[in-house]
Amino acid sequence: MNFKLLTLATACAVAAMPVMKASAYDSILPLSPDPMQQCSDYAARAGAGEAVAKWSVKVCDQAVDKAKGMRDELAAAYVNRSVLHLAFQQYDAALADSDAAIHAKAGIAQAHINRGIALSAVKRNKEAGQAFSDAIALNPSHPEVVYFDRAMAREDDGDMKGAYLDYRKAAQLAPTWDTPKQQLARFTVAHSPNS
Amino acid sequence: MKWALFFCAVSVVALPFQMTMAAASDDDDIVILAVKPRDPNVKPIAAAVSPKGEDISKPQAANAGVQVSRR
Numbered sequence: 439m440n441f442k443l444l445t446l447a448t449a450c451a452v453a454a455m456p457v458m459k460a461s462a463y464d465s466i467l468p469l470s471p472d473p474m475q476q477c478s479d480y481a482a483r484a485g486a487g488e489a490v491a492k493w494s495v496k497v498c499d500q501a502v503d504k505a506k507g508m509r510d511e512l513a514a515a516y517v518n519r520s521v522l523h524l525a526f527q528q529y530d531a532a533l534a535d536s537d538a539a540i541h542a543k544a545g546i547a548q549a550h551i552n553r554g555i556a557l558s559a560v561k562r563n564k565e566a567g568q569a570f571s572d573a574i575a576l577n578p579s580h581p582e583v584v585y586f587d588r589a590m591a592r593e594d595d596g597d598m599k600g601a602y603l604d605y606r607k608a609a610q611l612a613p614t615w616d617t618p619k620q621q622l623a624r625f626t627v628a629h630s631p632n633s
Numbered sequence: 634m635k636w637a638l639f640f641c642a643v644s645v646v647a648l649p650f651q652m653t654m655a656a657a658s659d660d661d662d663i664v665i666l667a668v669k670p671r672d673p674n675v676k677p678i679a680a681a682v683s684p685k686g687e688d689i690s691k692p693q694a695a696n697a698g699v700q701v702s703r704r
Contacts, residue, residue, distance in 0.1 A: 472684075474684035477684075478682065478684050478689065481681035482681040482689055482690070484679070484681070485678065485679040485680065485690060487676065510685055510686045511684055511685065511686070514682045514685060514686040517680070517681070517682050517686070518681055520679075521681050524679050525679075543686070546682075546686060547680070547688075548680035548690075551679065551680040552680060555677045578680070578688065579688035579690070580688065580690055583678045583690065586677075587678060590675075590677050593668070593671065598665040598668050599663060599665050601668075602663065603660060603663075617675065620675075621671065621675070624670075624671065625665060625667075625668050626665070626666040626667040626668070627663055627664065627665055628663075628664045628666055629663060630664045
């Protein structure tokens with residue numbers, strides 16, 4: 439009897455596996471004992487250009503819910519969800535979350551950085567440049583990243599000299615980081631004798 | 634001798650200002666003649682934080698950036 443039950447249970451489990459796998463990826467959330475930490479982990483991966491599953495946004499939804507009433511944690515959850523929205527090219531949502539983070543806790547440089555990226559993605563480059571400048575004014579941990587991001591926004595806005603100076607600043611701040619140097623190599627520069 | 638010391642002191646005090654002005658004028662002199670198109674794979678880098686809000690980004694390792702495309 440027990441053997442028959444075990445066989446039946448195994449057969450059911452095997453039959454259901456493909457469905458479970460597909461559902462887990464698309465809609466069903468895995469149990470998340472600490473959604474705030476998981477949200478942060480997913481955002482870090484997305485920020486580094488790694489692929490993350492769509493439901494990572496839902497983990498961050500849980501993080502936002504759990505952080506209600508805690509200023510630092512709520513701002514952090516909004517910042518991290520904005521990174522995921524950026525990764526999924528949901529720029530309006532990324533902008534809204536960045537604004538919510540700034541509203542929850544003024545002076546969080548990362549919210550201004552992500553706000554700038556969202557604005558830049560929708561070609562609001564002047565506002566993006568201002569958002570990055572706001573981030574720089576808050577003394578971020580990695581200013582080279584903000585200068586690099588602002589350089590791209592300035593370049594997209596047609597401010598080639600501003601872009602050049604920002605790429606150069608990023609390269610000066612992080613001499614071992616190759617990407618700003620590679621961008622500088624695209625510029626042909628002269629020094630005006632009249633100035 | 635006193636005059637020499639005076640001018641020496643003035644020069645030393647003025648040196649940082651001269652250096653600042655020189656640096657500023659270096660930037661003013663720059664003229665961008667041409668710019669090659671940017672590789673579309675170069676992306677802006679978003680900033681994630683810890684659950685408490687501390688910065689956890691690793692910019693030099695995270696060279697890919699977020700996949701942001703222009704609308």
